[in-house]
Amino acid sequence: MKKLLSLLLTLLLAGILTLSVALAGCGSIGSNGRAETAPAGESGMAATASEATEAQTLDSFDFSLTDRDSDALYDEEAATIISFDSANQVETITQEGVYIARGSSEGGQLIVDLSNAEDPDNAKAQVVLDNLTLTNTTAPALLVAQADKVFITLAEGSTNTLSDGTGRTDLEALTTTAADASSTESEEAAESEEANENATLYSHDDLSINGSGSLVVSSANHHAIKCQDDLVIADGSLKVTAGGDGIRGKDSVKIAGGTITVEAGDDGIISTQTDAPYEQGFISITGGQITVAATDDGLKGEALVRLAGGSVSIEDSTEGLEACLVWLEGGLHTITSSDDGINAAGDIRSDYLINITGGTTYVNAEGDGLDSNDTLTQSGGTVVVAGPAQTFGEGALDAERLAQITGGTMLAVDNAGMSMGYGSESTQGSLLYTLSGVESAGTRISLLDSADAVLFTFVAPKEFSTLAYSSPELTVGESYRFVRGGEVASSTSSGFEFLTGGTLSGGETLTSFTLSEQIAQIRADGSVSAYTGSGMMGPGGGGAGGGGPGGNRSRGTADSGWASNRGTQLPRPE
Numbered sequence: 093m094k095k096l097l098s099l100l101l102t103l104l105l106a107g108i109l110t111l112s113v114a115l116a117g118c119g120s121i122g123s124n125g126r127a128e129t130a131p132a133g134e135s136g137m138a139a140t141a142s143e144a145t146e147a148q149t150l151d152s153f154d155f156s157l158t159d160r161d162s163d164a165l166y167d168e169e170a171a172t173i174i175s176f177d178s179a180n181q182v183e184t185i186t187q188e189g190v191y192i193a194r195g196s197s198e199g200g201q202l203i204v205d206l207s208n209a210e211d212p213d214n215a216k217a218q219v220v221l222d223n224l225t226l227t228n229t230t231a232p233a234l235l236v237a238q239a240d241k242v243f244i245t246l247a248e249g250s251t252n253t254l255s256d257g258t259g260r261t262d263l264e265a266l267t268t269t270a271a272d273a274s275s276t277e278s279e280e281a282a283e284s285e286e287a288n289e290n291a292t293l294y295s296h297d298d299l300s301i302n303g304s305g306s307l308v309v310s311s312a313n314h315h316a317i318k319c320q321d322d323l324v325i326a327d328g329s330l331k332v333t334a335g336g337d338g339i340r341g342k343d344s345v346k347i348a349g350g351t352i353t354v355e356a357g358d359d360g361i362i363s364t365q366t367d368a369p370y371e372q373g374f375i376s377i378t379g380g381q382i383t384v385a386a387t388d389d390g391l392k393g394e395a396l397v398r399l400a401g402g403s404v405s406i407e408d409s410t411e412g413l414e415a416c417l418v419w420l421e422g423g424l425h426t427i428t429s430s431d432d433g434i435n436a437a438g439d440i441r442s443d444y445l446i447n448i449t450g451g452t453t454y455v456n457a458e459g460d461g462l463d464s465n466d467t468l469t470q471s472g473g474t475v476v477v478a479g480p481a482q483t484f485g486e487g488a489l490d491a492e493r494l495a496q497i498t499g500g501t502m503l504a505v506d507n508a509g510m511s512m513g514y515g516s517e518s519t520q521g522s523l524l525y526t527l528s529g530v531e532s533a534g535t536r537i538s539l540l541d542s543a544d545a546v547l548f549t550f551v552a553p554k555e556f557s558t559l560a561y562s563s564p565e566l567t568v569g570e571s572y573r574f575v576r577g578g579e580v581a582s583s584t585s586s587g588f589e590f591l592t593g594g595t596l597s598g599g600e601t602l603t604s605f606t607l608s609e610q611i612a613q614i615r616a617d618g619s620v621s622a623y624t625g626s627g628m629m630g631p632g633g634g635g636a637g638g639g640g641p642g643g644n645r646s647r648g649t650a651d652s653g654w655a656s657n658r659g660t661q662l663p664r665p666e
Contacts, residue, residue: 499520
């Protein structure tokens with residue numbers, strides 16, 4: 093949706109931008125993680141998708157955790173006990189060691205300030221929360237004022253609660269609404285908040301959370317958990333609710349385990365670092381079960397969002413995942429968004445990339461499903477996208493420069509008239525299929541081979557008229573048919589009503605065809621042509637290269653994988 097605002101400007105500058113790319117190449121990620129110019133191909137033009145991907149690595153990002161990050165052991169007999177048993181009680185930890193905090197206090201506060209430790213620059217403390225309840229309306233309930241690193245351990249079997257009650261009275265001036273977010277006053281407030289301890293659990297330094305207990309953190313108007321350095325969540329059960337961001341790390345947020353539930357009035361989980369050399373400002377998830385409901389972005393990294401394991405369920409968001417770089421490497425993830433599901437965009441880099449190498453990801457988006465402002469690549473994993481049903485100018489897939497698949501499985505459906513598939517640089521079978529009309533939500537659509545084996549069967553959660561599919565099982569010369577309805581037995585589920593294998597009984601054949609092109613465009617009448625990425629797709633499809641009725645004009649080339657025209661929408665069949 094956001095790209096529609098720049099529709100006219102994009103068309104006017106298309107020729108200039110094309111010339112600029114040809115002369116200068118495209119942005120890529122060097123080994124140091126900074127934006128660089130991509131190497132030129134043999135022709136001297138911008139690098140191909142495969143060349144660009146080779147240069148795009150994550151070597152410069154530090155995803156590592158220390159052994160102590162996940163070590164929840166402590167010696168209770170050797171620890172210092174801190175007991176909260178009265179109102180407005182403030183306790184301060186000033187030396188390294190292990191501390192166990194228990195009890196409750198209305199107006200209470202626990203502070204870690206190791207500035208007077210023997211070696212304050214390297215001073216660390218372990219704070220064990222063992223059934224601790226603190227409510228504070230004038231300051232963070234738990235504050236790390238100064239330390240090299242603090243480890244918060246959630247004691248086994250414990251339930252701990254940190255809250256600002258009905259709101260922080262000392263931060264009322266920082267409270268702004270989403271409607272005011274672009275005003276000068278709100279921008280000044282956003283800048284000043286970095287100097288304010290505007291969270292219920294606030295840390296100026298590295299913070300790590302582990303242990304098997306539970307922690308509930310809430311903030312009525314501001315952030316729940318905020319760390320101005322690196323934030324690690326290794327284990328534990330966390331329930332976070334916030335009027336602002338749920339979990340906010342500056343340099344990074346690394347999640348390796350635990351069960352985390354976030355409800356946020358702004359971003360769910362965010363990493364905010366924007367300073368050069370752009371090797372920070374990332375979210376890395378390698379384990380755990382994370383559930384997010386956010387008013388704005390579900391997960392947002394200024395530089396990178398990386399899902400390499402665990403389970404992420406974004407139940408509500410404006411944009412599900414957003415960062416300059418989005419890497420899907422493993423795990424099982426579901427994303428629901430009112431705008432883009434996964435958006436590779438941002439302000440601190442120019443080498444935007446969605447890279448899919450593993451895992452299973454399901455996206456249900458009302459804007460673009462997968463939207464890269466430069467490159468979309470897939471070499472493994474399974475991605476299922478239910479794209480927009482009504483929104484013109486959006487599609488299940490949208491890559492501004494290159495869209496390439498070399499492995500894995502992708503299925504994407506939409507009904508928005510801006511559909512595209514993977515481009516001709518792909519190395520496995522890929523097709524873009526235009527149905528004769530609009531299918532309703534809840535319709536099962538399946539693809540069968542000549543032996544009636546099911547390549548996939550999918551029950552769409554919304555109406556659709558275009559389908560993109562790629563799989564290593566697609567074979568040039570093989571005959572296939574799309575079938576509507578029926579029942580499937582003996583299938584392997586990737587989740588979300590998407591199944592592979594097995595047999596289909598019943599159903600109505602919509603289109604039969606022989607796959608004569610590796611990268612193919614399939615029309616409802618069964619005709620097949622090479623998919624070049626030119627021509628807007630929609631019910632009744634305009635065909636490759638032509639754009640069909642309405643005089644649509646492609647912004648791409650035969651190698652780009654684009655079909656995201658910015659012209660007139662094709663008329664739907666009567």
